Amino acid sequence: MKLPKIATLPVIGNAPEISKDILSFLGNHFSKKGDTFSFKLPLNKSVVATCDPVVFKHILQLNHKNYRKDYGGNLLKLALGNGLLTSEGESWFKQRRLAQPAFYKKRLEGFFDTMNSMTLEYVSRLKERNAAHIYIDTEMMQLTSRVVIETLLGSDVSDKLTNIQNYIYFIQAHVVKMLRIPFYNLWAKVNGTEKQFDDTLRMFDHILYEIINKRKDQPPKNDLLSMLMDARDEDTGEGMSDKQLRDELLTIYLAGHETSGYTLAWAMYNLCMHPEAYKKAKEELRSVMTDGKLTIENYKQLVYLKCVIDETLRLYPTAYILTRESKEVDMVKDLEIPSKTLIVLSTYFLHRNPAYWQKPDEFIPERFEGTNNPLLNSDAYYPFGGGPRMCIGFYFATMEITIVLAQLLYHFDFELDKGHEVAFEPLVTLKPKYGIKLKLKTST
Numbered sequence: 001m002k003l004p005k006i007a008t009l010p011v012i013g014n015a016p017e018i019s020k021d022i023l024s025f026l027g028n029h030f031s032k033k034g035d036t037f038s039f040k041l042p043l044n045k046s047v048v049a050t051c052d053p054v055v056f057k058h059i060l061q062l063n064h065k066n067y068r069k070d071y072g073g074n075l076l077k078l079a080l081g082n083g084l085l086t087s088e089g090e091s092w093f094k095q096r097r098l099a100q101p102a103f104y105k106k107r108l109e110g111f112f113d114t115m116n117s118m119t120l121e122y123v124s125r126l127k128e129r130n131a132a133h134i135y136i137d138t139e140m141m142q143l144t145s146r147v148v149i150e151t152l153l154g155s156d157v158s159d160k161l162t163n164i165q166n167y168i169y170f171i172q173a174h175v176v177k178m179l180r181i182p183f184y185n186l187w188a189k190v191n192g193t194e195k196q197f198d199d200t201l202r203m204f205d206h207i208l209y210e211i212i213n214k215r216k217d218q219p220p221k222n223d224l225l226s227m228l229m230d231a232r233d234e235d236t237g238e239g240m241s242d243k244q245l246r247d248e249l250l251t252i253y254l255a256g257h258e259t260s261g262y263t264l265a266w267a268m269y270n271l272c273m274h275p276e277a278y279k280k281a282k283e284e285l286r287s288v289m290t291d292g293k294l295t296i297e298n299y300k301q302l303v304y305l306k307c308v309i310d311e312t313l314r315l316y317p318t319a320y321i322l323t324r325e326s327k328e329v330d331m332v333k334d335l336e337i338p339s340k341t342l343i344v345l346s347t348y349f350l351h352r353n354p355a356y357w358q359k360p361d362e363f364i365p366e367r368f369e370g371t372n373n374p375l376l377n378s379d380a381y382y383p384f385g386g387g388p389r390m391c392i393g394f395y396f397a398t399m400e401i402t403i404v405l406a407q408l409l410y411h412f413d414f415e416l417d418k419g420h421e422v423a424f425e426p427l428v429t430l431k432p433k434y435g436i437k438l439k440l441k442t443s444t
Protein backbone atom coordinates (compact mmCIF):
# COMPACT_ATOMS: atom_id res chain seq x y z
CA MET A 1 0.00 0.00 0.00
CA LYS A 2 1.19 3.54 -0.78
CA LEU A 3 1.68 5.82 2.19
CA PRO A 4 -1.02 8.44 2.91
CA LYS A 5 0.28 11.78 1.59
CA ILE A 6 -0.45 15.34 2.63
CA ALA A 7 -0.75 18.41 0.40
CA THR A 8 2.63 20.01 -0.24
CA LEU A 9 4.00 23.13 -2.01
CA PRO A 10 6.39 22.96 -4.96
CA VAL A 11 10.13 23.56 -4.19
CA ILE A 12 9.73 24.31 -0.47
CA GLY A 13 7.49 21.33 0.38
CA ASN A 14 5.93 21.47 3.86
CA ALA A 15 8.86 23.44 5.34
CA PRO A 16 6.84 26.59 6.25
CA GLU A 17 4.38 24.60 8.41
CA ILE A 18 7.23 22.66 10.03
CA SER A 19 9.38 25.66 10.88
CA LYS A 20 6.31 27.37 12.39
CA ASP A 21 5.47 24.55 14.79
CA ILE A 22 6.68 21.00 14.17
CA LEU A 23 4.58 19.42 16.94
CA SER A 24 1.29 20.94 15.70
CA PHE A 25 2.24 19.94 12.15
CA LEU A 26 2.79 16.31 13.15
CA GLY A 27 -0.19 16.15 15.54
CA ASN A 28 -2.66 17.59 12.99
CA HIS A 29 -1.65 15.18 10.29
CA PHE A 30 -1.50 12.08 12.52
CA SER A 31 -5.09 12.79 13.57
CA LYS A 32 -6.22 13.21 9.94
CA LYS A 33 -4.10 10.62 8.09
CA GLY A 34 -3.44 7.95 10.71
CA ASP A 35 -0.24 6.83 12.46
CA THR A 36 2.01 7.02 9.38
CA PHE A 37 1.97 9.59 6.54
CA SER A 38 4.37 11.12 4.05
CA PHE A 39 5.28 14.72 3.23
CA LYS A 40 8.05 16.76 1.56
CA LEU A 41 10.95 18.92 2.65
CA PRO A 42 12.53 21.50 0.30
CA LEU A 43 13.98 20.24 -2.98
CA ASN A 44 11.49 17.39 -3.13
CA LYS A 45 13.00 15.42 -0.23
CA SER A 46 10.50 12.70 0.75
CA VAL A 47 9.74 12.19 4.42
CA VAL A 48 7.71 9.59 6.30
CA ALA A 49 6.43 10.50 9.77
CA THR A 50 5.18 7.86 12.17
CA CYS A 51 3.84 7.35 15.69
CA ASP A 52 3.20 3.62 15.17
CA PRO A 53 5.11 1.28 17.55
CA VAL A 54 5.36 -1.44 14.89
CA VAL A 55 7.14 0.98 12.55
CA PHE A 56 9.39 2.21 15.38
CA LYS A 57 10.46 -1.33 16.23
CA HIS A 58 11.00 -2.25 12.59
CA ILE A 59 13.22 0.77 11.86
CA LEU A 60 15.18 0.96 15.12
CA GLN A 61 15.56 -2.76 15.79
CA LEU A 62 14.32 -5.40 13.37
CA ASN A 63 15.62 -3.92 10.10
CA HIS A 64 17.95 -1.24 11.48
CA LYS A 65 20.64 -2.10 8.94
CA ASN A 66 18.51 -0.55 6.20
CA TYR A 67 18.45 2.82 8.00
CA ARG A 68 21.25 5.28 8.52
CA LYS A 69 21.27 8.42 10.60
CA ASP A 70 19.73 11.02 8.28
CA TYR A 71 21.01 14.20 6.73
CA GLY A 72 20.03 16.14 9.89
CA GLY A 73 22.68 13.98 11.52
CA ASN A 74 25.05 15.10 8.80
CA LEU A 75 24.46 18.71 9.74
CA LEU A 76 25.11 17.89 13.40
CA LYS A 77 28.31 16.26 12.16
CA LEU A 78 29.59 19.72 11.25
CA ALA A 79 29.83 20.32 14.98
CA LEU A 80 30.18 16.87 16.53
CA GLY A 81 32.39 15.28 13.88
CA ASN A 82 32.36 11.50 14.01
CA GLY A 83 31.18 11.04 17.62
CA LEU A 84 28.78 8.30 18.72
CA LEU A 85 25.64 10.28 17.98
CA THR A 86 26.50 11.05 14.35
CA SER A 87 28.81 8.27 13.11
CA GLU A 88 27.67 5.33 11.01
CA GLY A 89 28.36 1.68 10.18
CA GLU A 90 31.76 0.19 11.01
CA SER A 91 33.17 3.38 12.46
CA TRP A 92 30.15 3.80 14.81
CA PHE A 93 30.33 0.11 15.85
CA LYS A 94 34.03 0.31 16.68
CA GLN A 95 33.51 3.51 18.63
CA ARG A 96 30.50 2.19 20.57
CA ARG A 97 32.46 -0.93 21.53
CA LEU A 98 35.29 1.25 22.82
CA ALA A 99 33.04 3.65 24.75
CA GLN A 100 30.53 1.11 26.14
CA PRO A 101 32.55 -0.06 29.18
CA ALA A 102 32.74 3.53 30.48
CA PHE A 103 28.93 3.47 30.66
CA TYR A 104 28.50 0.15 32.48
CA LYS A 105 26.15 0.49 35.43
CA LYS A 106 28.80 -0.47 38.00
CA ARG A 107 31.25 2.10 36.63
CA LEU A 108 28.64 4.84 36.53
CA GLU A 109 27.69 4.10 40.11
CA GLY A 110 31.21 5.34 40.88
CA PHE A 111 29.85 8.81 39.98
CA PHE A 112 26.98 8.59 42.49
CA ASP A 113 28.85 10.51 45.21
CA THR A 114 30.03 13.20 42.78
CA MET A 115 26.50 13.72 41.45
CA ASN A 116 25.04 13.76 44.95
CA SER A 117 27.59 16.18 46.42
CA MET A 118 27.32 18.52 43.41
CA THR A 119 23.56 18.54 43.90
CA LEU A 120 23.93 19.26 47.62
CA GLU A 121 26.29 22.15 46.84
CA TYR A 122 23.66 23.49 44.48
CA VAL A 123 20.98 23.10 47.19
CA SER A 124 23.13 25.12 49.62
CA ARG A 125 23.74 27.86 47.06
CA LEU A 126 20.02 28.02 46.33
CA LYS A 127 19.22 28.31 50.04
CA GLU A 128 21.78 31.12 50.40
CA ARG A 129 20.28 32.98 47.47
CA ASN A 130 16.99 33.08 49.32
CA ALA A 131 15.21 33.40 45.97
CA ALA A 132 11.42 33.50 45.99
CA HIS A 133 11.26 32.37 42.34
CA ILE A 134 13.48 30.38 40.02
CA TYR A 135 13.34 29.35 36.37
CA ILE A 136 13.79 25.64 36.95
CA ASP A 137 14.78 24.86 33.35
CA THR A 138 17.71 27.32 33.41
CA GLU A 139 18.78 26.13 36.85
CA MET A 140 18.65 22.47 35.86
CA MET A 141 20.52 23.05 32.61
CA GLN A 142 23.32 24.73 34.56
CA LEU A 143 23.42 21.91 37.10
CA THR A 144 23.41 19.06 34.56
CA SER A 145 25.99 20.94 32.52
CA ARG A 146 28.28 21.12 35.57
CA VAL A 147 27.64 17.45 36.42
CA VAL A 148 28.50 16.21 32.95
CA ILE A 149 31.63 18.39 32.74
CA GLU A 150 32.82 17.14 36.14
CA THR A 151 32.16 13.45 35.40
CA LEU A 152 33.56 13.78 31.87
CA LEU A 153 36.62 15.90 32.48
CA GLY A 154 37.16 16.27 36.22
CA SER A 155 36.86 19.40 38.30
CA ASP A 156 40.09 21.11 37.29
CA VAL A 157 38.78 22.26 33.89
CA SER A 158 35.24 23.32 34.75
CA ASP A 159 36.21 27.03 34.95
CA LYS A 160 37.15 27.14 31.29
CA LEU A 161 33.76 25.79 30.37
CA THR A 162 31.38 27.96 32.39
CA ASN A 163 29.93 29.67 29.32
CA ILE A 164 29.87 26.56 27.17
CA GLN A 165 26.06 26.25 27.30
CA ASN A 166 25.41 29.52 25.44
CA TYR A 167 27.78 28.48 22.66
CA ILE A 168 26.17 25.04 22.44
CA TYR A 169 22.73 26.65 22.25
CA PHE A 170 23.91 28.82 19.35
CA ILE A 171 25.34 25.78 17.51
CA GLN A 172 22.11 23.83 17.92
CA ALA A 173 19.88 26.73 16.84
CA HIS A 174 22.04 27.16 13.72
CA VAL A 175 21.78 23.46 12.84
CA VAL A 176 18.00 23.40 13.41
CA LYS A 177 17.53 26.48 11.18
CA MET A 178 19.68 24.91 8.43
CA LEU A 179 17.38 21.90 8.63
CA ARG A 180 14.01 23.61 8.77
CA ILE A 181 14.31 26.96 6.95
CA PRO A 182 14.62 26.71 3.18
CA PHE A 183 17.90 28.20 1.85
CA TYR A 184 18.98 29.32 5.34
CA ASN A 185 22.56 28.27 4.47
CA LEU A 186 22.77 31.05 1.86
CA TRP A 187 21.41 33.63 4.31
CA ALA A 188 23.84 32.42 7.01
CA LYS A 189 26.78 33.07 4.65
CA VAL A 190 25.64 36.63 4.04
CA ASN A 191 24.73 37.65 7.58
CA GLY A 192 27.88 36.28 9.21
CA THR A 193 26.21 33.44 11.17
CA GLU A 194 28.22 30.82 9.31
CA LYS A 195 31.47 32.52 10.30
CA GLN A 196 30.29 32.78 13.91
CA PHE A 197 29.50 29.04 13.79
CA ASP A 198 32.99 28.21 12.47
CA ASP A 199 34.66 30.48 15.04
CA THR A 200 32.70 28.83 17.88
CA LEU A 201 33.82 25.39 16.75
CA ARG A 202 37.44 26.53 16.52
CA MET A 203 37.19 27.82 20.08
CA PHE A 204 35.84 24.45 21.26
CA ASP A 205 38.61 22.62 19.43
CA HIS A 206 41.24 24.77 21.07
CA ILE A 207 39.88 24.08 24.59
CA LEU A 208 39.28 20.36 24.07
CA TYR A 209 42.63 19.56 22.44
CA GLU A 210 44.38 21.44 25.23
CA ILE A 211 42.56 19.30 27.82
CA ILE A 212 43.35 16.05 25.96
CA ASN A 213 47.04 16.93 25.54
CA LYS A 214 47.46 17.92 29.17
CA ARG A 215 45.82 14.69 30.30
CA LYS A 216 48.39 12.60 28.42
CA ASP A 217 51.03 13.70 30.93
CA GLN A 218 48.87 13.07 33.97
CA PRO A 219 47.94 9.86 35.82
CA PRO A 220 44.46 8.47 35.01
CA LYS A 221 41.55 9.98 36.95
CA ASN A 222 38.11 8.73 37.87
CA ASP A 223 36.34 10.44 34.98
CA LEU A 224 34.92 9.51 31.59
CA LEU A 225 37.84 11.10 29.72
CA SER A 226 40.33 8.76 31.43
CA MET A 227 38.07 5.79 30.73
CA LEU A 228 37.80 6.77 27.06
CA MET A 229 41.57 7.38 26.78
CA ASP A 230 42.31 3.97 28.34
CA ALA A 231 39.82 2.08 26.17
CA ARG A 232 41.39 -0.39 23.73
CA ASP A 233 39.79 -2.26 20.84
CA GLU A 234 39.53 -5.97 21.74
CA ASP A 235 40.75 -7.10 18.31
CA THR A 236 43.34 -4.51 17.30
CA GLY A 237 44.44 -3.14 20.68
CA GLU A 238 44.02 0.40 19.26
CA GLY A 239 42.77 3.31 21.33
CA MET A 240 40.97 6.49 20.24
CA SER A 241 42.79 9.18 18.27
CA ASP A 242 42.82 12.78 19.60
CA LYS A 243 40.24 13.77 16.99
CA GLN A 244 38.01 10.87 18.05
CA LEU A 245 38.35 11.89 21.70
CA ARG A 246 37.46 15.51 20.83
CA ASP A 247 34.37 14.35 18.93
CA GLU A 248 33.25 12.09 21.81
CA LEU A 249 33.79 14.77 24.45
CA LEU A 250 31.64 17.27 22.57
CA THR A 251 29.06 14.60 21.73
CA ILE A 252 28.72 13.34 25.31
CA TYR A 253 28.55 16.89 26.65
CA LEU A 254 25.84 17.82 24.14
CA ALA A 255 23.87 14.58 24.43
CA GLY A 256 24.37 14.35 28.17
CA HIS A 257 23.20 17.60 29.73
CA GLU A 258 20.36 19.19 27.83
CA THR A 259 18.15 16.09 27.70
CA SER A 260 18.60 15.51 31.45
CA GLY A 261 18.24 19.20 32.31
CA TYR A 262 14.92 19.60 30.52
CA THR A 263 13.63 16.24 31.81
CA LEU A 264 14.23 17.52 35.34
CA ALA A 265 12.41 20.75 34.54
CA TRP A 266 9.41 18.91 33.06
CA ALA A 267 9.34 16.52 36.03
CA MET A 268 9.15 19.46 38.46
CA TYR A 269 6.44 21.02 36.30
CA ASN A 270 4.41 17.79 36.38
CA LEU A 271 4.80 17.40 40.14
CA CYS A 272 3.70 20.99 40.75
CA MET A 273 0.69 20.49 38.49
CA HIS A 274 -0.28 17.29 40.35
CA PRO A 275 -0.29 17.82 44.13
CA GLU A 276 -1.24 14.18 44.87
CA ALA A 277 1.80 12.87 43.01
CA TYR A 278 3.96 15.57 44.63
CA LYS A 279 2.78 14.53 48.10
CA LYS A 280 3.36 10.83 47.37
CA ALA A 281 6.90 11.49 46.09
CA LYS A 282 7.73 13.61 49.13
CA GLU A 283 6.36 10.98 51.53
CA GLU A 284 8.48 8.33 49.86
CA LEU A 285 11.56 10.53 50.24
CA ARG A 286 10.88 11.12 53.93
CA SER A 287 10.51 7.38 54.53
CA VAL A 288 13.63 6.47 52.52
CA MET A 289 16.00 9.30 53.54
CA THR A 290 15.34 8.74 57.25
CA ASP A 291 18.60 10.35 58.40
CA GLY A 292 18.38 13.04 55.68
CA LYS A 293 21.01 11.27 53.55
CA LEU A 294 20.79 9.86 50.06
CA THR A 295 23.08 6.89 49.42
CA ILE A 296 23.64 4.49 46.54
CA GLU A 297 21.64 1.91 48.53
CA ASN A 298 18.59 3.93 49.56
CA TYR A 299 18.35 5.75 46.22
CA LYS A 300 17.27 2.45 44.66
CA GLN A 301 14.26 2.40 47.00
CA LEU A 302 12.83 5.55 45.41
CA VAL A 303 10.44 3.53 43.27
CA TYR A 304 7.63 6.09 43.06
CA LEU A 305 10.08 8.84 42.10
CA LYS A 306 11.33 6.55 39.33
CA CYS A 307 7.69 6.23 38.09
CA VAL A 308 7.44 10.05 38.08
CA ILE A 309 10.55 10.20 35.87
CA ASP A 310 9.27 7.47 33.52
CA GLU A 311 5.90 9.21 33.18
CA THR A 312 7.61 12.56 32.59
CA LEU A 313 9.68 11.00 29.81
CA ARG A 314 6.48 9.58 28.33
CA LEU A 315 4.63 12.90 28.18
CA TYR A 316 7.68 15.13 27.64
CA PRO A 317 10.29 13.01 25.86
CA THR A 318 13.16 15.45 25.49
CA ALA A 319 14.28 13.48 22.40
CA TYR A 320 10.85 14.16 20.90
CA ILE A 321 11.76 12.92 17.41
CA LEU A 322 14.31 10.43 16.15
CA THR A 323 15.34 10.50 12.51
CA ARG A 324 16.71 7.99 10.05
CA GLU A 325 17.12 7.66 6.27
CA SER A 326 16.21 4.49 4.36
CA LYS A 327 18.94 2.95 2.19
CA GLU A 328 16.83 0.54 0.12
CA VAL A 329 13.09 0.28 -0.43
CA ASP A 330 11.45 -1.49 2.53
CA MET A 331 8.05 -2.84 3.61
CA VAL A 332 6.68 -2.43 7.10
CA LYS A 333 3.16 -3.65 7.87
CA ASP A 334 1.67 -3.19 4.39
CA LEU A 335 3.34 0.18 3.79
CA GLU A 336 6.08 0.74 1.24
CA ILE A 337 8.96 2.95 2.36
CA PRO A 338 10.90 4.14 -0.69
CA SER A 339 14.70 4.28 -0.68
CA LYS A 340 16.50 7.50 0.44
CA THR A 341 13.46 8.59 2.42
CA LEU A 342 13.83 10.52 5.64
CA ILE A 343 11.93 8.89 8.53
CA VAL A 344 10.65 10.99 11.41
CA LEU A 345 9.89 8.75 14.38
CA SER A 346 7.70 10.91 16.57
CA THR A 347 8.36 9.75 20.12
CA TYR A 348 6.13 12.53 21.46
CA PHE A 349 3.05 11.26 19.57
CA LEU A 350 3.91 7.57 20.02
CA HIS A 351 3.91 8.15 23.77
CA ARG A 352 0.48 9.80 23.52
CA ASN A 353 -0.98 7.41 20.94
CA PRO A 354 -4.50 6.60 22.25
CA ALA A 355 -4.43 3.12 20.71
CA TYR A 356 -1.64 2.16 23.14
CA TRP A 357 -2.09 4.40 26.16
CA GLN A 358 -5.15 4.90 28.34
CA LYS A 359 -5.82 8.56 29.16
CA PRO A 360 -2.76 9.36 27.04
CA ASP A 361 -2.49 13.07 27.89
CA GLU A 362 -2.82 12.64 31.65
CA PHE A 363 0.11 12.50 34.05
CA ILE A 364 -0.33 9.17 35.90
CA PRO A 365 3.01 7.90 37.33
CA GLU A 366 1.17 4.86 38.76
CA ARG A 367 0.92 3.36 35.25
CA PHE A 368 4.62 2.48 35.66
CA GLU A 369 3.98 0.53 38.88
CA GLY A 370 3.60 -3.26 39.19
CA THR A 371 3.22 -5.90 36.54
CA ASN A 372 1.55 -3.65 33.96
CA ASN A 373 4.64 -1.45 33.83
CA PRO A 374 5.07 -0.38 30.18
CA LEU A 375 8.83 -0.69 30.62
CA LEU A 376 8.25 -4.45 30.77
CA ASN A 377 5.46 -4.99 28.31
CA SER A 378 4.97 -2.11 25.91
CA ASP A 379 6.56 -1.32 22.55
CA ALA A 380 5.03 2.15 22.60
CA TYR A 381 7.73 3.71 24.82
CA TYR A 382 11.08 4.88 23.41
CA PRO A 383 12.37 7.84 25.48
CA PHE A 384 15.96 6.60 25.10
CA GLY A 385 15.53 5.24 21.55
CA GLY A 386 15.91 1.53 20.83
CA GLY A 387 17.96 -1.11 19.06
CA PRO A 388 21.73 -0.83 18.72
CA ARG A 389 21.72 3.00 18.72
CA MET A 390 19.87 3.24 22.01
CA CYS A 391 21.13 5.95 24.38
CA ILE A 392 24.46 4.95 25.93
CA GLY A 393 23.88 7.38 28.81
CA PHE A 394 20.53 5.96 29.89
CA TYR A 395 21.71 4.82 33.33
CA PHE A 396 23.80 7.97 33.84
CA ALA A 397 20.69 10.07 33.17
CA THR A 398 18.36 7.98 35.35
CA MET A 399 20.74 8.11 38.31
CA GLU A 400 21.41 11.84 37.92
CA ILE A 401 17.75 12.82 37.51
CA THR A 402 16.70 10.72 40.52
CA ILE A 403 19.40 12.26 42.75
CA VAL A 404 18.61 15.84 41.73
CA LEU A 405 14.83 15.43 42.06
CA ALA A 406 15.21 13.68 45.42
CA GLN A 407 17.39 16.45 46.88
CA LEU A 408 15.24 19.27 45.49
CA LEU A 409 12.01 17.78 46.82
CA TYR A 410 13.60 16.93 50.15
CA HIS A 411 15.04 20.40 50.80
CA PHE A 412 12.42 22.72 49.26
CA ASP A 413 8.71 23.13 48.68
CA PHE A 414 7.90 24.21 45.14
CA GLU A 415 4.82 25.70 43.56
CA LEU A 416 4.19 26.61 39.92
CA ASP A 417 3.87 30.31 39.16
CA LYS A 418 0.61 29.89 37.26
CA GLY A 419 0.76 33.45 35.84
CA HIS A 420 3.77 32.41 33.74
CA GLU A 421 2.96 30.72 30.42
CA VAL A 422 4.42 27.26 29.79
CA ALA A 423 4.86 26.22 26.15
CA PHE A 424 7.09 24.06 23.97
CA GLU A 425 10.04 25.14 21.88
CA PRO A 426 11.01 21.94 20.08
CA LEU A 427 14.58 22.46 18.87
CA VAL A 428 17.04 19.55 19.05
CA THR A 429 15.31 18.70 22.34
CA LEU A 430 11.94 19.60 23.85
CA LYS A 431 12.69 22.94 25.49
CA PRO A 432 10.18 24.94 27.57
CA LYS A 433 9.76 28.10 25.46
CA TYR A 434 9.39 30.80 28.11
CA GLY A 435 10.97 28.78 30.89
CA ILE A 436 9.17 27.17 33.83
CA LYS A 437 8.86 29.59 36.74
CA LEU A 438 8.54 28.07 40.21
CA LYS A 439 8.00 29.64 43.60
CA LEU A 440 10.05 28.01 46.32
CA LYS A 441 10.61 27.98 50.03
CA THR A 442 12.88 25.87 52.22
CA SER A 443 11.12 22.70 53.34
CA THR A 444 10.39 22.36 57.05
Ligand code: HEM
Pocket: 084, 085, 086, 096, 148, 251, 252, 255, 256, 257, 259, 260, 263, 317, 318, 319, 322, 323, 382, 383, 384, 385, 386, 388, 389, 390, 391, 392, 393, 394, 396, 397
Ligand atom coordinates in the same frame (compact mmCIF):
# COMPACT_ATOMS: atom_id res chain seq x y z
C1 HEM B 1 16.89 12.10 29.97
C2 HEM B 1 18.07 12.08 29.41
C3 HEM B 1 18.36 11.49 28.06
C4 HEM B 1 17.50 11.20 27.03
C5 HEM B 1 15.99 11.39 26.99
C6 HEM B 1 18.31 10.66 25.96
C7 HEM B 1 17.79 10.19 24.76
C8 HEM B 1 18.56 9.63 23.75
C9 HEM B 1 18.02 9.02 22.56
C10 HEM B 1 16.54 8.94 22.22
C11 HEM B 1 19.05 8.54 21.84
C12 HEM B 1 18.97 7.79 20.51
C13 HEM B 1 19.00 8.73 19.32
C14 HEM B 1 18.71 8.02 18.01
O1 HEM B 1 18.40 6.83 17.98
O2 HEM B 1 18.75 8.71 17.00
C15 HEM B 1 20.27 8.87 22.55
C16 HEM B 1 21.55 8.56 22.11
C17 HEM B 1 22.68 8.91 22.79
N1 HEM B 1 22.76 9.47 24.05
FE1 HEM B 1 21.20 9.97 25.24
N2 HEM B 1 19.62 10.67 26.33
C18 HEM B 1 19.70 11.16 27.62
C19 HEM B 1 20.86 11.30 28.37
C20 HEM B 1 22.12 11.01 27.95
C21 HEM B 1 23.31 11.14 28.76
C22 HEM B 1 23.31 11.58 30.23
C23 HEM B 1 24.38 10.83 27.96
C24 HEM B 1 25.84 10.79 28.28
C25 HEM B 1 26.37 11.05 29.44
C26 HEM B 1 23.85 10.48 26.66
C27 HEM B 1 24.60 10.12 25.56
C28 HEM B 1 24.08 9.64 24.38
C29 HEM B 1 24.91 9.20 23.25
C30 HEM B 1 26.43 9.24 23.18
C31 HEM B 1 24.03 8.73 22.26
C32 HEM B 1 24.41 8.12 20.91
C33 HEM B 1 24.47 6.60 21.08
C34 HEM B 1 24.81 5.86 19.79
O3 HEM B 1 24.30 6.18 18.72
O4 HEM B 1 25.59 4.90 19.92
N3 HEM B 1 22.48 10.60 26.69
N4 HEM B 1 19.94 9.52 23.73
